[in-house]
Amino acid sequence: MIIINEANFVKSAEKIDQVLAEDCSEIAFIGRSNVGKSSIINALTKRKNLAKSSSTPGKTRLINFFDIKFKKDEKNYSARLVDLPGFGYARVSKSIKYEWQKTLTQFIKERVSIKLFVHLVDSRHLDLKIDKEVSAYLHDIRRADQKILVIFTKSDKLKQKDISLLKKIYPNSLMVSSLNGKGIQKATDEIFNALFGLDID
Numbered sequence: 001m002i003i004i005n006e007a008n009f010v011k012s013a014e015k016i017d018q019v020l021a022e023d024c025s026e027i028a029f030i031g032r033s034n035v036g037k038s039s040i041i042n043a044l045t046k047r048k049n050l051a052k053s054s055s056t057p058g059k060t061r062l063i064n065f066f067d068i069k070f071k072k073d074e075k076n077y078s079a080r081l082v083d084l085p086g087f088g089y090a091r092v093s094k095s096i097k098y099e100w101q102k103t104l105t106q107f108i109k110e111r112v113s114i115k116l117f118v119h120l121v122d123s124r125h126l127d128l129k130i131d132k133e134v135s136a137y138l139h140d141i142r143r144a145d146q147k148i149l150v151i152f153t154k155s156d157k158l159k160q161k162d163i164s165l166l167k168k169i170y171p172n173s174l175m176v177s178s179l180n181g182k183g184i185q186k187a188t189d190e191i192f193n194a195l196f197g198l199d200i201d
């Protein structure tokens with residue numbers, strides 16, 4: 001079994017020149033505001049308030065770095081989680097929004113230490129324009145050694161028939177609830193595998 005047995009907040013960066021050195025394999029959580037980026041970081045690390053989450057969209061404004069250790073077969077694997085502000089958050093002034101989106105897209109595009117983009121999509125809203133744009137963008141800018149993993153969030157809000165429908169449309173989909181923990185182990189396994197490319201028991 002793969003677990004994350006250590007997780008520490010390292011730094012918040014407001015500007016590109018404040019970010020950490022690219023000295024570790026990183027997992028960047030991408031998605032629209034309120035989709036559950038900060039919450040899944042807490043669920044994956046089993047630390048309730050490691051990343052700040054809120055029902056008010058736009059909670060995460062900075063680029064937040066968390067150093068973690070995966071443990072598999074008594075061996076540790078270092079990695080870093082990156083919590084990012086949401087795409088599409090509108091309730092700030094136009095100039096702030098523009099600056100933020102610019103910082104965010106520059107970071108995502110230029111950061112070679114990101115080895116995995118986790119694109120979070122609300123399982124209740126599968127066809128949002130913003131998600132299509134994010135997906136197209138990630139596929140466009142990703143380098144050969146960067147992977148993309150789509151995870152559907154908030155599965156606890158779905159009825160069984162909606163879960164079945166989603167599975168029918170996306171047979172290999174990864175669905176999680178950070179609230180009740182469903183799918184979190186599977187997500188941990190897939191993230192580990194994407195980074196370290198080892199077989200999962």
Ligand SMILES: Nc1nc2c(ncn2[C@@H]2O[C@H](COP(=O)(O)OP(=O)(O)OP(=O)(O)O)[C@@H](O)[C@H]2O)c(=O)[nH]1
Nearest residue numbers: 034035036037038039053054055058059060086178
């Ligand atoms: N029911 C349910 N609520 C969730 C789940 N994940 C997150 N939420 C709630 O959704 C809201 C937004 O969660 P966040 O994790 O702050 O979302 P975010 O994507 O980080 O949002 P920004 O930082 O604004 O971009 C909070 O009220 C969370 O409690 C989930 O799996 N199930």
Ligand SMILES: [Mg+2]
Nearest residue numbers: 037038059060
């Ligand atoms: Mg957040």
